[in-house]
Amino acid sequence: MRPRVPAAPVYGVAGVRMMRVDRRGFLFGAGVAAAAAAPAMAQETAAPSPPSPSTTGPDWEAVRAQFQTAPDQVNMNAMLIASHPKPVRAAIDQFRRELDWRPVTFLEDNNRRLQGYSRAALARYLGVEARQAALTDSTTMGAALVYSGLKLRPGDEILTTHQDYYVTHESLRHAALRNGATIRRISLYDDIDKVSEPQMVGRLMSAITPRTRVLALTWVHSSTGLKIPLPAISSALAQVNVGRQEADQVLLVVDGVHGFGNQDADMRALGCDVFVAGCHKWLFGPRGTGVIAANAKGWAALRPTIPSFVDSGAWGAWINNGPLPDAADGVLMSPGGFKAFEHVWAIPAAIDFHEKIGRAQIADRTALLADQLKAGLEVMPGVRLITPRERRLSAGIVSFDVAGLSADGTVRALRQRGVVASAAPYAVQHVRLTPSIMNSPAEVDRALAAVREIARA
Ligand SMILES: Cc1ncc(COP(=O)(O)O)c(C=O)c1O
Incomplete structure (x- = not known):
């Protein structure tokens, strides 16, 4: 048996010192350094907030002015990698300064709380509870963790479509090699010019078999720009699931990255069980950040792959040779390891930017x-x-x-x-x-x- 370790390890198993931070100040860049016991260093100028929506709507020129893109380019590539708007730049910059100034103690004193804020902000935005959102590095990482983490058995079937992306197809292939599930691809439509909502819903529903356990889809296709009708698909799937035992129900897993940040619909509105996205595209969040969100049914179907560091209880149990968690949620699924923490912690600034507009x-x-x-x-x-x-x-x-x-x-x-x-x-x-x-x-x-x-x- 390992000896009991009295002191808390680096990340939040017990007793990490907490600080008070005014959330709005923090989000828009005025607060972090000041709240974090004022280091003797130059402070970043507070970023002005984007205008609030009014009856006449947001001032879009003021919103655009938050971005620092080269004036000689028309940048129409939000689907690839984000330019950070001013509040996100300011938050990253302040956290970077703090980490450069006191790398270990700032991390020890703040990581648990700041990662909690990031999870909570994403959960709020996606309409789930705080423990139902995991922090990842990208859509790709989220999809791989989800598909490889599904509790599937040999013979179970995953249904996806020819129109889904490499990230979904490859994650599924790797997962199936491990768990013995089979993957079936169908075509959502034959001709994009004639595609319709009933056609897509009908094709998916009629392709579901008694062995289908997962429907793996992409909300907005990055080849054609087609947005699939997730609310209609999830309602039709709910009807299929009504007649099934819980263990046999079909889970709806979605790569949502190209709707995340440009559509006004959360997970409840979409009706999916698991949603993965990167924050560094349409959300204009910190580069190298992403999210997995799931409802209770989704989390019950998953197992973590990468050890989680923050708040999971796993580390404390490991140290004390206690029972390790045998479940998944947003905390346990957030991959541990040392990160570009200034980016992870700046996620709430991006969410706040969107919510203010x-x-x-x-x-x-x-x-x-x-x-x-x-x-x-x-x-x-x-x-x-x-x-x-x-x-x-x-x-x-x-x-x-x-x-x-x-x-x-x-x-x-x-x-x-x-x-x-x-x-x-x-x-x-x-x-x-x-x-x-x-x-x-x-x-x-x-x-x-x-x-x-x-x-x-
Ligand atoms: C549908 C889709 N999913 C995932 C990705 C990759 O996203 P990320 O960079 O967040 O891994 C892309 C393209 O970048 C994509 O088009």
Whole structure:
């Protein structure tokens, strides 16, 4: 038996000193250093808050001014990697200074509480309880942890679609090699131009067999920009599950990254059991951060893979040779190890930034700019719009092809004209432009003008 260790280890098993921090001050950059017993160092200037939504709506130019993007580029790549808005930059900067100043003691005194804030902020945003959100590094890490952590048995089946992304397919393949589950892929539709909500729901439901335990889907497809009707899918799935024993029910697991931060719907509205996303795309959160959120049914179906450091109880039990936890939740699923802590701790600044602008306002602004872009592309000679026009079936990704040019060639030509687009990393490639709150209607017009010039050439 290992000896009992009297002192608390580095992370939060017991007795870590707590500090009081005014949450609003912390979130918008004024508070951290001051609250953390004022080190003798230069303080970051407090970042101004973005304007609150009013009856006339947010001041979008003021929102855009929170970003420090190069003025010579129209940056329409929120689907890849975020530019940090000012409050996020300020929070990261202050935490970085604290860590540089007193690396060990600042971490020991604050990590447990600050990671708790990050989990709580993400949980609030996703409509789950604080212990139901795990902190990860990315969507990819979240998907891998979830699919490899599912308690599946040989013979169980995971249903996914041909339209899902590499991250889902590869995570599923690795998981199935371990647990012996089988993976089946179906096509959600045959022709994107004719895709419809009843068709997608119908195809998924009729592909479910008595052996299906998991439906693995992607909310907004990064190839076509199609947003699948998750509320309708989850309601239809609930009907399937009504007739099944608990152990045989089908779990809905979603890669939600391309709706996370640009749609006004939380996990309850979507009806999924497990949701994974990165915070470093549409949420404009700290780069290298992500989330897994799950309801009680979702957590009951999962096992952790990477040891958790903070608050899990596992470390204390290990030290004292006590019973180790045999469950999963957001705390136990948050991978341990030393991190870019200044980024992990700055997550609440990103959530607060979104909430202050207004989630509905952000969703509407994203849709408005996407509508403008789609309307222009749809009538442009030599251009084929791929993404559905309807808001019900799309979010912020706008995909298209230019006749006679490869997707890579189009992206190169756009970049030469100062418009940063990307090509879909799929077998069938499309060009993607992703208007977001960073952009303006004038930038959409500039992007359209560049596409027109390329299509004419
Ligand atoms: C659907 C989808 N899921 C996951 C990812 C990867 O996200 P992350 O960088 O957060 O791992 C991408 C693209 O970057 C994607 O398009």
